[in-house]
Amino acid sequence: MIRLMIVDDHEMVREGLKAILVAEPDFSIVGDAANADAALELIERLRPDIVLLDVRLPGVSGIEVCRIVTERYPETAVIILTTFTDEQLIAQSIQAGTKGFILKDVERFDLKRAIRAVARGEAAIDTKTAAAVLAQLRRVPPAQSEPLKEPLSSQQIAILRLVAQGLSSREIATQLYLSENTVKGYVQEILHRLGVKNRTEAVMVAVKQGWL
Numbered sequence: 518m519i520r521l522m523i524v525d526d527h528e529m530v531r532e533g534l535k536a537i538l539v540a541e542p543d544f545s546i547v548g549d550a551a552n553a554d555a556a557l558e559l560i561e562r563l564r565p566d567i568v569l570l571d572v573r574l575p576g577v578s579g580i581e582v583c584r585i586v587t588e589r590y591p592e593t594a595v596i597i598l599t600t601f602t603d604e605q606l607i608a609q610s611i612q613a614g615t616k617g618f619i620l621k622d623v624e625r626f627d628l629k630r631a632i633r634a635v636a637r638g639e640a641a642i643d644t645k646t647a648a649a650v651l652a653q654l655r656r657v658p659p660a661q662s663e664p665l666k667e668p669l670s671s672q673q674i675a676i677l678r679l680v681a682q683g684l685s686s687r688e689i690a691t692q693l694y695l696s697e698n699t700v701k702g703y704v705q706e707i708l709h710r711l712g713v714k715n716r717t718e719a720v721m722v723a724v725k726q727g728w729l
Contacts, residue, residue, distance in 0.1 A: 522547055523569045543633070556568070597618045611721065680716050689728075
């Protein structure tokens with residue numbers, strides 16, 4: 518069971534998300550909040566697996582809430598939900614520790630898939646925002662990152678390019694004519710080689726190294 522919490526200052530959005538997600542047998546909505554203070558209090562008490570977090574909150578921003586949750590409760594993952602595709606906002610969200618960045622107009626199936634991906638320890642980037650993520654990351658001068666002694670293989674780079682586009686392991690497997698388990702094995706090896714915890718961090722390192 519994936520325990521979810523919804524944080525958005527619009528009641529209609531919160532109720533709409535509940536209606537979409539409550540019917541799923543592996544989802545449990547444990548709480549919701551309209552602002553940062555209420556959200557942090559509930560997260561402290563309920564310790565949800567995943568927080569669906571609006572980036573624009575009254576008072577303390579969703580970015581700051583994400584940063585606090587990531588630091589205080591590393592077992593709780595944050596998925597940013599927003600109507601904005603601003604590159605700087607995306608970069609700030611990633612730096613704050615979000616495991617997903619999803620537009621609010623995402624299809625229901627894609628939102629559910631993103632939640633399940635994050636629950637498995639993967640990152641979830643909306644395909645509509647993937648290009649903006651890469652564009653923002655490419656603005657960081659390569660000189661700020663030390664070259665890695667063990668660069669990735671051509672196959673690993675190919676897989677990482679598809680990860681950067683927001684594709685799941687199953688979708689990557691289909692495109693590259695590999696099994697899903699083989700792709701997952703490649704991804705785990707990529708994370709190990711780069712010394713990172715998730716796919717989003719791997720993409721950030723690859724961009725800074727000039728591989729993508």
